[in-house]
Amino acid sequence: MALLSTPLDTFNSTPPVTKAFAITLLVASLGYQYVSFTATHTEGKSPPYLDWLLLYPGWWIYNPWTIVTCVVVEPSIFGLLGSLIFTVPSLRYFERLWGTVESIKFILITTVISNGISLVVNYIESFIFGNPELFLYGMPYYGTMALQTALLVAFTQIIPEHQVQLFGFIKARVKRLPMAYVTVSNIMCIIGLQSPWILIQWGWLVGWGYLRFYKKTSADGATLNGTIGAETWGDRSETFAFVHWFPPLVHGPLGKVTEFVYDNAVRLKLVPGHSSADAEGGSYMPVGSGPGNTRAEAERRRAMALKALDQRMANNAASNASGSRPPQPANGEPPAPSHKRSGSVSKRPTETSSPTGGGQGQS
Incomplete structure (x- = not known):
């Protein structure tokens, strides 16, 4: 079964x-x-x-x-x-x-x-x-x-x-x-x-x-539907830059081309430019990061995604629990205690910490 x-x-x-x-x-x-x-x-x-x-x-x-x-x-x-x-x-x-x-x-x-x-x-x-x-x-x-x-x-x-x-x-x-x-x-x-x-x-x-x-996100990296935070647009982190889809040998010349395209796209208002919320939320970091920050930035984003997922599941569990809560008596007195013991224990979701990673990204 x-x-x-x-x-x-x-x-x-x-x-x-x-x-x-x-x-x-x-x-x-x-x-x-x-x-x-x-x-x-x-x-x-x-x-x-x-x-x-x-x-x-x-x-x-x-x-x-x-x-x-x-x-x-x-x-x-x-x-x-x-x-x-x-x-x-x-x-x-x-x-x-x-x-x-x-x-x-x-x-x-x-x-x-x-x-x-x-x-x-x-x-x-x-x-x-x-x-x-x-x-x-x-x-x-x-x-x-x-x-x-x-x-x-x-x-x-x-x-x-x-x-x-x-x-x-x-x-x-x-x-x-x-x-x-x-x-x-x-x-x-x-x-x-x-x-x-x-x-x-x-x-x-x-x-x-x-x-x-x-893509609309909040300052802590989660979607606005899941958490409350400063509104940002997209992921401007260095590890998600366009040049990182290609071998390191072409990063230099390709980076100049993408920077030229990005600057003109911003000028034509085809894409949003960098904002202070991007920097505060960690979704944008200027060019020049060291290679040691790449893995840290990847782990930071993974932790933020797990945190957003845990928080969304916790919110759903809380809403379900509030919907099934028994009504209080009209006279304000507490309900009579039940002689049937409950063996269920609710677990509070563990909040994942978000390590911060430095680094700077290009478009």
């Missing part, structure tokens, strides 16, 4: 956004696969209305909803399994850390903008190479690849030094996984599989840009 209750308990404890995303992904993908498989074996081809769910660059202007619906459709069973194994548990983790509203914003921003960039790229390719049948009507975009990469970037932000084991024998640090995924995307695009693998590259860039400059 315990084995049967475990999946149900997991489902019931899943936050609402992740739960809705998982159900929609499962129903849309299995429905698409079933209809496509049945029609192919009876009529020899898939029905045209299935294309109303996928994003075709040439038909997008007539089916604008596909820029969103294509995210929850995985035409292959392997893509669906990959999304259920990685995307859903990752969303479950971050929704508990960020909250419902921020999770919805993260999903929509990383997927819709990535799909939009792919549309622009395909139109440019069609104009240059003159093959609209391929680039506009033969390359559908679908799936959660952009969201997967953005989630890897988010893990890199909070636990960059954490080591994971892949396939039982490959060990890698979390901060290496996004670029490994981008490398796979480059290889697949070179051999002609641009759709949907190029979404990985846009998901990496959009996810990093949003977390770096636009």
